[in-house]
Amino acid sequence: MLKKPPSVVLASFRPSTYPRGYASALHSLRPCWMVFLNILILIIVCGVSSAIVLAEDQLTAPANLQVFDTPNDGGQSLTVQWAPGSLDSPDARYQVLVGDAGATDVAALKVVAEFPAHTRLVKDAKGAWWTRTAERNWHQFTIRNGKGVELKDGTAYTVTVAMFKGEERAVGPFMQATPAPNWFNWNSVNNLVLTLIFGGVVFFSIAQAKRSEIFLRRIPGLDAVDEAIGRSTELGKPILYLTGAHDMSDPSTIAAAVILGRVAKRTAAYETELLVPHRDPITMAVCQEITKQAYLEAGKPDLFKEDSNFFITSDQFSYTAAVDGIMLRKKPAANFFMGSYFAEALLLTETGASTGAIQIAGTDSDHQLPFFVTTCDYTLIGEELYAASAYLSREPVQLGTLRGQDIGKAMILSVIGIGILLATLGVATQATWPQYFLDFFKDMK
Amino acid sequence: MIFLRRQMPLLITMITGLIFAGQYYVPHPASEQLLTSATKWLQIIGGFALVLGVTSLFHVHAAKIRRKEAGWGYSVVLYAGMLGTMAVGLWANGKESVEGVSTAFGWVYNYMMVPLQGTMFAILAFFIASAAYRSFRARSREAAVLLIAAVIVMMGRVPLGEYLVPVSGDISQWILNVLNASVRRAILIGVSLGAVALSFKIIFGVERSYLGGGKE
Numbered sequence: 001m002l003k004k005p006p007s008v009v010l011a012s013f014r015p016s017t018y019p020r021g022y023a024s025a026l027h028s029l030r031p032c033w034m035v036f037l038n039i040l041i042l043i044i045v046c047g048v049s050s051a052i053v054l055a056e057d058q059l060t061a062p063a064n065l066q067v068f069d070t071p072n073d074g075g076q077s078l079t080v081q082w083a084p085g086s087l088d089s090p091d092a093r094y095q096v097l098v099g100d101a102g103a104t105d106v107a108a109l110k111v112v113a114e115f116p117a118h119t120r121l122v123k124d125a126k127g128a129w130w131t132r133t134a135e136r137n138w139h140q141f142t143i144r145n146g147k148g149v150e151l152k153d154g155t156a157y158t159v160t161v162a163m164f165k166g167e168e169r170a171v172g173p174f175m176q177a178t179p180a181p182n183w184f185n186w187n188s189v190n191n192l193v194l195t196l197i198f199g200g201v202v203f204f205s206i207a208q209a210k211r212s213e214i215f216l217r218r219i220p221g222l223d224a225v226d227e228a229i230g231r232s233t234e235l236g237k238p239i240l241y242l243t244g245a246h247d248m249s250d251p252s253t254i255a256a257a258v259i260l261g262r263v264a265k266r267t268a269a270y271e272t273e274l275l276v277p278h279r280d281p282i283t284m285a286v287c288q289e290i291t292k293q294a295y296l297e298a299g300k301p302d303l304f305k306e307d308s309n310f311f312i313t314s315d316q317f318s319y320t321a322a323v324d325g326i327m328l329r330k331k332p333a334a335n336f337f338m339g340s341y342f343a344e345a346l347l348l349t350e351t352g353a354s355t356g357a358i359q360i361a362g363t364d365s366d367h368q369l370p371f372f373v374t375t376c377d378y379t380l381i382g383e384e385l386y387a388a389s390a391y392l393s394r395e396p397v398q399l400g401t402l403r404g405q406d407i408g409k410a411m412i413l414s415v416i417g418i419g420i421l422l423a424t425l426g427v428a429t430q431a432t433w434p435q436y437f438l439d440f441f442k443d444m445k
Numbered sequence: 446m447i448f449l450r451r452q453m454p455l456l457i458t459m460i461t462g463l464i465f466a467g468q469y470y471v472p473h474p475a476s477e478q479l480l481t482s483a484t485k486w487l488q489i490i491g492g493f494a495l496v497l498g499v500t501s502l503f504h505v506h507a508a509k510i511r512r513k514e515a516g517w518g519y520s521v522v523l524y525a526g527m528l529g530t531m532a533v534g535l536w537a538n539g540k541e542s543v544e545g546v547s548t549a550f551g552w553v554y555n556y557m558m559v560p561l562q563g564t565m566f567a568i569l570a571f572f573i574a575s576a577a578y579r580s581f582r583a584r585s586r587e588a589a590v591l592l593i594a595a596v597i598v599m600m601g602r603v604p605l606g607e608y609l610v611p612v613s614g615d616i617s618q619w620i621l622n623v624l625n626a627s628v629r630r631a632i633l634i635g636v637s638l639g640a641v642a643l644s645f646k647i648i649f650g651v652e653r654s655y656l657g658g659g660k661e
Contacts, residue, residue, distance in 0.1 A: 074472040181473045188470050198638070199645050206651065249487070251640040254647065254655055261654045281498030282491065289657030310505045311498030317565035329516050343569060350572040353579075364636040366629050374580035382632040386639030389652070397651055401642050408638045 059087060059163060059170050062094070062139070067159040067175040072131060075153040075181030076145035081134045082161055082172065085117070088139075092117035092165040096141050098149050101156035106171050109160065112148040113141055117163060128187045129439050151179050190440050201411075202404030209400030216399060221360055221378035222391045228334035228358045229266045237333035238273035239263070240326065242348070243287060244339020244363070245316070247280040252364045255385050256338035257283065259362070261290045262392040263336065268298035276309040277326065279319050284311045320344040324351040337361040337376070338385065341368045349375035362388060415441055455650045462648035502527075529553075594620055 062082035070077040080096055094117050097109035123136035134140065143159070145151040156178045162171040208214075232239045241263060243256040260276065267274045274291065278284035288309045295304035312322045324347065327335070335352040337345070337359070345368040352359050353375050361372035362380030372379045380388060383405065390398030419438055426434035465483070468476050506520035533549040541551030581592045600606030601617020646652035 072472060074474050074477060181475075183471060183473050185470055185472045192470055195641065198641060202642050202645050203649075247491075248655075251643050255639075255643060258652065258654050261657075278498070281494035281496075281501075284501060285494065285497055286655060286657070290655065293654075293657040307501075307505050307508065309501075311501040313502075315562070317562045321561075321565055325516075325519065343566065346572050346576060347565065347569060350576050353576075364640070366632050366636070369632070371576065374576045383635035383639035386636075386643050389654070401646055401651070405635075405638045405642050408642075409635065412634055412638075 059092075059165055059168050060085065061170040061172040062161045062163055063172075065161055065172045065175055066134075067177040068133075069177060069180050070142055071133075072127070072182055072185040072187050076151045076179050078143045078151065078157065078159060078177050078179050080139075080141045080143065080159055080161060080175075081122070082139050084137050084139065085163065087163070087165065088117040090116045090118055092163060094120070094139065094141075095162045095164065095169075096143065097160050097162060097171075098143060098151075099158045101158055101176055103158040104174065106160070106162070109158065110149060112143055115141075126187075128190065129436055130189070131186050145179075153179050153181060155179075198404070198408050198411075201407050202401055205402075205404035205407065206397050206400030209396040209403060214396075214399045214403050216391060216394075216402065219380065219384055219387065219391055221362065221380045221384065222388055224358070224360055224378045225263060225392065226266065228336075228360060229263070229270055229272060231358055232267075232333035233270040233272045235333045238275050238330055239267055239334045239336070240323075240330075240332040240352075240357075241274060241276045241336040242323065242338065243276070243278065243283055244337075245279060245342055245344070246340045248283050248286055250340060252338075252340040252385060253280075253283060255389065256362070257287055257290055258389040259336075259338055259385075259392065260287055261294050262389070264291045264294035265298045268295040268300040268303055271300065271303060274308045275326065275330070275332065277312050277319070277323055278309060279312065279314055281311050284309050316342065316344055317347075320347045323348055327351050327355050327357070331355050332357055335359045337363070337372065338380075338388075339363065340365050341372075346371040346375065352376075451653075451656070454656055455653065459648055459650060462644070466644075466648070594624075 062085065064081075064083040066081045068079055069075075070079040078098075085092075093114055095111050096113040097106065098112050099109035103109055120139050120141050121136065122132060122134050122138045122140045125140045125142070139161075141161075143149060143151065151157065156176050158174050158176055160172045160174050162169050164170070229239060241260055243260065244250075244253055246253045248254065248257070264274055276284075276287055276291070278287065288306065291309055292301075292304050295301050312319050326332075327348075328351065332352075332355075335349075335357045337349060338361070341348075341363055342365070345363075345365070349359060349361065349372060359376040360378045360380070361376040362385040363369065363372060364382050364385055366382065369379065369381060387402050387405070390402050419441065422434035422437055425431070426438075461483075465480070468480055502523075506523050508514075509517045509520040510524075530550070530553055533553055537543075537548035537550035539550070540548055541554055542548060547555065577595070580588065581595060582588065597613055598617045598620055600610050600613035601615075607614040643652065647655070
């Protein structure tokens with residue numbers, strides 16, 4: 001495109017190949033007319049050419065280039081930022097180059113990334129708005145160890161960014177930076193703040209509960225615990241209690257173990273046999289202690305059997321087969337399914353339903369809830385599992401926690417409501433400030 | 446003694462609970478290393494705890510065989526299976542195959558364990574059918590709503606159903622994406638708050654019943 005216009009101009013300056021005698025009257029006027037025309041074309045073409053050359057000059061190196069250690073990370077990473085350029089388009093591309101400290105020649109640097117010039121913006125990068133170090137429309141690229149380059153903490157590196165379009169390339173200034181690990185992730189500060197607020201609310205509620213009585217809504221599944229134990233006692237059949245698929249590091253298993261203590265206390269009082277098959281030996285050991293204590297508190301330590309809590313296997317379906325066998329052989333009158341469950345949920349509860357046992361389930365596994373709801377007489381849904389301990393004990397400290405959870409839910413509902421209003425307002429008025437509020441709750445890392 | 450049984454575990458729980466809650470906010474490699482080490486400790490403790498579990502298993506089934514309780518034959522099968530697997534496992538040095546050839550241990554796993562697990566999992570299909578039949582009988586208004594929703598979703602999820610009733614695909618997607626997803630999120634919010642509250646109670650010693658051993 002650059003070469004063609006001058007060649008056209010040069011061609012028009014060629015003398016005619018026709019003999020002068022063949023020239024018409026009109027043709028005799030040609031030299032001066034043609035000279036004028038050629039000058040005009042020359043002016044136009046020169047103008048266009050100079051405009052193109054001017055555009056070529058705009059392929060400048062990335063401006064305001066900054067290279068620094070990536071904040072809020074575990075190290076071995078550098079972040080590059082630079083201002084948007086006038087040629088940022090899908091046709092142009094950026095290259096990020098990295099080399100050892102002290103490198104002065106672009107040939108000594110290695111290209112670690114190449115991407116279209118309209119991509120990799122600050123607004124697209126991970127990270128909350130309060131940790132952003134540049135405008136949303138600036139470019140940002142994070143160089144990580146192992147992705148085409150080896151970065152070591154404490155070692156300085158030379159980094160630059162080049163813009164290229166076609167054959168031309170404009171290389172930015174060479175910058176040096178040293179990666180280092182950080183001691184706090186400021187991106188998660190909103191998470192910490194909200195957790196601390198929620199913790200404060202829980203402890204405030206506990207303090208309130210000690211001073212005044214707290215209303216607790218009925219949970220039919222927990223009211224039925226006594227009924228189930230009473231039924232087993234009347235029929236002279238055992239009670240089967242399962243603590244779920246997870247180990248003691250899972251809150252749902254801890255909740256199941258805590259409820260086991262309350263159930264065991266009542267089975268001890270009613271002198272009903274309790275069977276607790278386990279999938280995890282540590283959970284078994286913990287539940288043995290809890291059951292023992294429950295029998296002691298019920299004043300029936302002599303009725304406690306060490307084998308009431310027993311280990312079967314950690315394997316999912318082997319465990320299920322064994323528990324199904326226990327259900328079919330011993331025909332327990334009440335089955336409790338507390339904790340976390342997977343595909344075995346329906347295999348267990350459907351077998352239990354076929355034996356005619358009263359079944360109470362409590363789980364936080366939302367994907368298994370439909371199976372529990374369809375096959376069990378009562379189901380504690382989600383948080384009710386965690387509320388069970390408080391509900392059964394009626395201790396003020398425990399009840400206070402429930403109130404705290406309710407306040408937490410009210411806060412979340414308020415945030416959702418306000419968020420909907422602000423998001424709508426932001427879209428309607430094209431304002432950016434509602435986004436800051438939304439991001440505070442959205443960027444929960 | 447009471448210190449070792451009550452205060453000491455609570456102190457350990459509080460310190461480790463706070464450290465590992467804080468660990469989440471610290472990206473430094475030292476923090477990651479701490480978590481990795483603790484996970485390894487848990488695995489080692491879990492390995493030792495397995496001895497407890499197997500001892501319990503042997504004890505329970507030995508008592509059944511001794512007393513000739515109902516179904517004691519199954520306990521004999523368990524003993525035979527467990528000891529047999531241990532023997533072939535030790536013989537094969539814990540390897541399922543050597544140079545592409547299956548060992549006896551591998552044979553037990555591939556031709557006994559896997560088919561048995563598959564059988565148990567396959568039963569699920571029949572159990573789903575029987576549970577669905579019981580639940581979908583329109584005995585109440587709620588059950589009727591469940592039945593209608595289930596029929597629409599089933600129609601929308603199978604090619605033949607969508608072919609017969611083209612609109613069922615969109616309605617089914619709407620039920621799953623709007624009604625189902627919103628309720629699931631509500632449950633998850635409650636579960637998360639419950640788990641966080643329980644964690645606070647455990648870390649600060651408000652909830653102690655999981656320790657056993659009485660109140661004080």
